[in-house]
Amino acid sequence: MEASGLYKCIADPQRLRILNLLEAGALCVCHMQELLKVPQVKMSKQLAAMKQLGLVESKREGTWMIYSLIAPINGLLRANLQYLRQAECSECNQLHRDLVNRNQLIARIAGANDDCPVSVCEKIGCS
Amino acid sequence: MEASGLYKCIADPQRLRILNLLEAGALCVCHMQELLKVPQVKMSKQLAAMKQLGLVESKREGTWMIYSLIAPINGLLRANLQYLRQAECSECNQLHRDLVNRNQLIARIAGANDDCPVSVCEKIGCS
DNA sequence: ACAGTATATACCAAACCAAGAATACAAAAA
DNA sequence: TTTTTGTATTCTTGGTTTGGTATATACTGT
DSSP: OOHHHHHHHHTSHHHHHHHHHHHTOOEEHHHHHHHHTOOHHHHHHHHHHHHHHTSEEEEEETTEEEEEEOSSOOHHHHHHHHHHHHSOSHHHHHHHHHHHHHHHHHHHHHHSTTSSOHHHHHHTTOO | OOHHHHHHHHTSHHHHHHHHHHHTOOEEHHHHHHHHTOOHHHHHHHHHHHHHHTSEEEEEETTEEEEEEOSSOOHHHHHHHHHHHHSOSHHHHHHHHHHHHHHHHHHHHHHSTTSSOHHHHHHTTOO
């Protein structure tokens, strides 16, 4: 992939946040929606765009869709996520908060096991 | 500056090339035009956009305008230029070639000293 | 077969962006 | 004072992107 494509992608803060979340592990669409507080249609379209770009892939698990970064993770993307995590800016803080929220979400799901199908739970690392 | 602004900026290959050139030192508009083979109006507008963003600044030298990166150089920008220089992709190769061409241009100006005003020449490091 | 849930797609309007032509401006040269 | 040179701004036009609503699909459970 050319650099400009990636830059255009992460120039959208929401897409950057999604990629940041996914770098920590796979997630399903509705959980990302919940984490980013974004309407379903928008989330779906942004994921489709990133899939098209070759950044993410999806796997169906029943009616649920699990998204993850395509391995090996794009080097330029990783370099940027790394940089932003260590930097100081409002967007960077948001990325940190997102990761914290992600952990809380996973913990919550692990506790109340009627939250999502076990098969999904396994894939996203909370079983 | 927020990250998304920078990403939107460097998502345009031409702007990325300009920033790459400027990291090696100041340049005047017409030389950048020559290096990137881009029409004057487009170059001027892209420089204006980057100035607005707070990435570059300009200094008048007679009728000439000398552009340079604002110091200290934006960390995220530097990290990306650094990454791209060490990576392998068509855009990265272009950045290398641009730097080579920049050196040739400077050398040529230094030789034929009727190419541009001495005062300009001094600023862009070819005197 | 039916209803429900999770996700995707189609479609449309609004907002935004890029390219080019023409023109303006600022300084230097004649 | 006029011309020339280097650069910036304005305006228009066509293209892309975004956000929302409605609808479709794919699967599950009854």
